[in-house]
Amino acid sequence: xxxxxxxxxxxxxxxxxxxxxxxxxxxxxxxxxxxxxxxxxxxxxxxxxxxxxxxxxxxxxxxxxxxxxxxxxxxxxxxxxxxxxxxxxxxxxxxxxxxxxxxxxxxxxxxxxxxxxxxxxxxxxxxxxxxxxxxxxxxxxxxxxxxxxxxxxxxxxxxxxxxxxxxxxxxxxxxxxxxxxxxxxxxxxxxxxxxxxxxxxxxxxxxxxxxxxxxxxxxxxxxxxxxxxxxxxxxxxxxxxxxxxxxxxxxxxxxxxxxxxxxxxxxxxxxxxxxxxxxxxxxxxxxxxxxxxxxxxxxxxxxxxxxxxxxxxxxxxxxxxxxxxxxxxxxx
Numbered sequence: 264x265x266x267x268x269x270x271x272x273x274x275x276x277x278x279x280x281x282x283x284x285x286x287x288x289x290x291x292x293x294x295x296x297x298x299x300x301x302x303x304x305x306x307x308x309x310x311x312x313x314x315x316x317x318x319x320x321x322x323x324x325x326x327x328x329x330x331x332x333x334x335x336x337x338x339x340x341x342x343x344x345x346x347x348x349x350x351x352x353x354x355x356x357x358x359x360x361x362x363x364x365x366x367x368x369x370x371x372x373x374x375x376x377x378x379x380x381x382x383x384x385x386x387x388x389x390x391x392x393x394x395x396x397x398x399x400x401x402x403x404x405x406x407x408x409x410x411x412x413x414x415x416x417x418x419x420x421x422x423x424x425x426x427x428x429x430x431x432x433x434x435x436x437x438x439x440x441x442x443x444x445x446x447x448x449x450x451x452x453x454x455x456x457x458x459x460x461x462x463x464x465x466x467x468x469x470x471x472x473x474x475x476x477x478x479x480x481x482x483x484x485x486x487x488x489x490x491x492x493x494x495x496x497x498x499x500x501x502x503x504x505x506x507x508x509x510x511x512x513x514x515x516x517x518x519x520x521x522x523x524x525x526x527x528x529x530x531x532x533x534x535x536x537x538x539x540x541x542x543x544x545x546x547x548x549x550x551x552x553x554x555x556x557x558x559x560x561x562x563x564x565x566x567x568x569x570x571x572x573x574x575x576x577x578x579x580x581x582x583x584x585x586x587x588x589x590x591x592x593x594x595x
Contacts, residue, residue: 266308275302286323286352300352324354325561326374326382328367330407330449332359334505336531336550337385340406343554344383351562353380362448364389375400381561388450402564404557408450409574416564418556418575422451423458425546425579426500429528430462432544432581433498438526439468442489442496444482444506447474452502455530459500471496475506482506486513490525497526504531511539532582546579553577 275298285299329337358370409417443459446452463470501507507529528544
């Protein structure tokens with residue numbers, strides 16, 4: 264015997280309208296929401312998604328489009344978004360762009376075809392320009408990347424300030440020759456590069472930076488060129504945790520030590536970093552807060568579609584396991 268929404272309402276002792284609101288992810292009293300969710304589980308109710316699509320303009324599904332699923336930052340954000348969606352009885356379509364604007368455009372078109380209720384998006388650099396002009400059928404919340412004047416809600420790290428904080432920290436340790444490696448295709452990388460360069464100029468340092476293409480396998484060669492050149496830097500600031508691991512491998516492959524020969528600093532707090540003798544200087548991002556805030560903003564936007572676009576800017580925390588001594592100058 265099939266179970267319908269009226270059966271769920273009867274078991275939960277609420278109206279069918281309340282059940283519909285909970286299943287649609289709308290805001291209701293938390294206690295009432297829990298009763299409905301318990302009733303759904305007790306009755307084994309499964310919504311007829313095909314019929315719902317015919318009746319409604321949108322499904323009870325959201326899209327989550329991230330830049331690189333290998334990056335633990337996006338993994339953690341995705342987990343928080345999925346947890347909240349599950350609590351609200353919503354489904355998540357997860358897509359990975361690899362910082363490729365063509366893949367991003369394809370997945371956004373997919374979201375239109377799937378009639379999703381809304382999308383959480385970590386846009387590519389080119390995708391930011393498109394997002395500034397686009398008016399999709401669904402609300403979007405941008406995470407990790409945004410731009411001035413954006414008409415979409417966003418929740419981001421203060422990338423420029425956090426990159427500057429790393430440079431200032433290294434400078435306080437007596438390091439004066441600091442180089443930066445940043446993603447060439449990433450809007451986040453561009454912002455962190457700008458913060459790095461601003462801090463370097465303010466401190467009277469040479470702003471040496473390199474842009475590394477995403478997934479091009481060029482990190483090792485870039486590090487080798489820097490560290491084997493005539494003016495080897497004392498420290499490297501690296502744009503994200505995935506790139507930082509590649510940099511560390513390249514440093515070890517050259518027979519150098521951290522922090523004895525080179526001090527490394529970067530973004531994202533990952534478990535493997537505890538294994539680096541001497542430690543790293545890291546900006547730990549509030550990944551759970553970013554995911555939670557993005558989902559909260561999207562659900563709020565579904566209930567209040569006409570409110571002005573909002574931008575939430577969060578700060579990270581500097582984690583420095585030890586105070587490195589400046590590496591000695593390389594022999595001429």
